[in-house]
Amino acid sequence: MLFYIRCVDKPGHLNVRKANRDAHLAYIKDGYADKIVAAGPTLDPDLEGMNGSVFIIELEDMTAAETMAANDPYAKAGLFESVVIRPFKKVF
Template sequence: MPYMIETFDKPGHHDLRLQSRDVHLAYLDAHAHLLIACGAKLVDDGESATGGLYLLDVESRDEAQNFIEADPFHQAELFERVDICRWRKAYVDGKNLL
């Protein structure tokens, strides 16, 4: 069952995001089988990230929580807030899945 995880970076922590980025991407690569999609939320300049969005295929909220807590961004204390909720696949890649 899919879960959506939305993260919100602490203000002024852009350098920490950049310092942790490579190990974060390696973590995502190692767990790609769980990812429906994920990516950074960007400000209008298209350069600076303010957090992220993960669509994750796991069986429980606990698994989603464990996934994000093991993320190097989380372990580096980049996030000010993390929201987790169940997500319904309605349209994916232009296809109606309802």
């Protein structure tokens, strides 16, 4: 089943994102790379800073999606202001 995961950074927490980026990328690469349809950061309007993350990912169920999001090093570091997880239907 596909899931859309949208994580919004807390304002003023770019330093937390930068400090945990390598651990975040390793976590995704080591455990989820083969399940990702699309993933990446959302950007500030100036296209310079990152302010969140989006995943379209294939996982077994909502529990697996929640576990994936909760164990992300970014989440563990307290980066996110909010996380939204929804089932996703790919049309195109």
